[in-house]
Amino acid sequence: MSLPLFQAILFYVFGGLALLGALVTVGQRNPTYSAFALIVTLVSLSAVFGLLGSPFIAALQVVVYAGAIMVLFLFVLMLLAVKREERIQGESRAFKLVAISIAAVLAAEVGYALTAAPRAMAGRFDASARQVAVLLFSPRYLYVFEATSILILAALVGAIALAKREPHP
Amino acid sequence: MSPQLLQHALLLSLALFVVGATGVFLRRNVITVFMCIELMLNAVNLAFIAFSRASGTLDGEVLVFFVLTVAAAEAAVGLAIIISIHRHKDTLDLDAFNIMKW
Numbered sequence: 001m002s003l004p005l006f007q008a009i010l011f012y013v014f015g016g017l018a019l020l021g022a023l024v025t026v027g028q029r030n031p032t033y034s035a036f037a038l039i040v041t042l043v044s045l046s047a048v049f050g051l052l053g054s055p056f057i058a059a060l061q062v063v064v065y066a067g068a069i070m071v072l073f074l075f076v077l078m079l080l081a082v083k084r085e086e087r088i089q090g091e092s093r094a095f096k097l098v099a100i101s102i103a104a105v106l107a108a109e110v111g112y113a114l115t116a117a118p119r120a121m122a123g124r125f126d127a128s129a130r131q132v133a134v135l136l137f138s139p140r141y142l143y144v145f146e147a148t149s150i151l152i153l154a155a156l157v158g159a160i161a162l163a164k165r166e167p168h169p
Numbered sequence: 170m171s172p173q174l175l176q177h178a179l180l181l182s183l184a185l186f187v188v189g190a191t192g193v194f195l196r197r198n199v200i201t202v203f204m205c206i207e208l209m210l211n212a213v214n215l216a217f218i219a220f221s222r223a224s225g226t227l228d229g230e231v232l233v234f235f236v237l238t239v240a241a242a243e244a245a246v247g248l249a250i251i252i253s254i255h256r257h258k259d260t261l262d263l264d265a266f267n268i269m270k271w
Contacts, residue, residue: 004171007174008171008174011174011177011178012177015177015178015181018181018185019181019184019185019188022184022185022188022189022208023188025188025192025201025204025205025208026188026189026191026192026195026196026201026205026208028201031198031200031201031204031261034200034201034204035200035204038204038207038208041185041208041211042211045185045211045214045215048178048181048215049214049215049218052175052178052218052219052222053222054218054221054222054230056230057214057218057230057233057234060233060234060237061214061237064237064240064241065207065211065237065240068241069207069240069241069244072244072245072248073200073203073204073244073248076200076248076251076252077200079252080251080252080255080261082198082200082261096195098194099191099194099195100191100194102190102194103187103190103191103194106186106187106190107183107184107187110183110186110187111180111183114179114180114183120172120223121171121172121175121222121223121225122222122223122224122225122226123225124225125222125225127221127222127227127230131227132227132230132231132234135227135228135230135231136231136234141231144235148235148238148239151238151239151242152238152241152242154242155241155242155243155245155246156245158245158246158249159245159246159248159249160249162246162249162250162252162253163248163249163252163253165256
C-alpha cells in the first residue's frame with residue numbers, strides 16, 4: 001500500500017471518529033458520557049493534526065486537552081455528582097428547530113467562506129517542535145508569550161478565589 | 170497529503186464547529202455547553218493547522234498554541250464559576266441562572 005493512500009485512510013478514519021465523538025457529545029443527556037465522547041474527539045483530532053504534519057501540536061493536544069482540561073471536567077462532574085440533564089420546563093420543539101436552523105445558516109456561511117480558501121499547498125513544511133519554538137520565541141510572538149504567563153497566573157488565582165468556600169455564607 | 174485532503178480537513182473543521190454551536194443552543198446543562206465550547210475551539214484549531222499547512226508558514230501553529238493556553242485558563246476559571254454557582258443554586262440547569270436578568 002502506498003504511503004499517501006495509507007495517510008488518506010487514516011485521515012478519514014480519525015476524522016470520522018472525531019465527528020462521531022462530537023455528535024455523541026452533543027446528543028448525550030448524561031454529561032459524563034459527553035465528556036468521554038469529547039475525549040475520543042480530542043484524541044482523534046490529535047491524530048489528524050499529526051497527519052497534517054504538526055507533531056508538536058498533536059502532542060500538545062493530547063497533553064493539554066485530553067490530559068489536563070478533560071480531567072478537570074471529569075473531576076468537576078464527579079465532585080458535583082451530576083446525573084442526567086434536568087428539565088425545568090417542557091421540551092420546546094420550536095426552540096430546537098430555531099437552534100438547528102441557526103446552525104444550518106452558520107454552516108452555509110462558513111462553508112461558503114471555506115470554498116473560497118486557497119487550494120494550493122506549500123511544498124515544504126516543517127512544523128517540528130524546534131521550528132515552532134524558534135517562531136514562538138522570536139520578537140514577533142515573545143511578548144504575547146510572556147503575556148500568556150500573566151494570564152495563566154490570573155486564572156490560577158481567580159479559580160482558587162472563586163471555588164473557595166466562603167467562611168460565613 | 171494532497172490538496173483535496175486539506176479541503177476535507179477544512180470541511181471537518183466546519184462540521185465540528187457547527188455541531189458544537191448546535192450543542193450550545195440545544196443543551197441545558199451548563200457543563201455540556203462548556204464542553205461544546207471546547208469543541209468549537211478545537212474545530213478552529215483544526216482550521217488553523219490546515220491553513221498553516223496550506224501556506225507553509227508556522228504562524229498558525231503558534232496561534233493554536235495560544236488558543237490551547239487560553240482554553241486551559243478558561244476551563245479552570247469557568248469550572249470554578251460553575252462550582253460556585255452550583256453551591257448557591259444547587260442545579261446545573263442554565264435556565265436557573267437568571268439572577269442578572271432584568
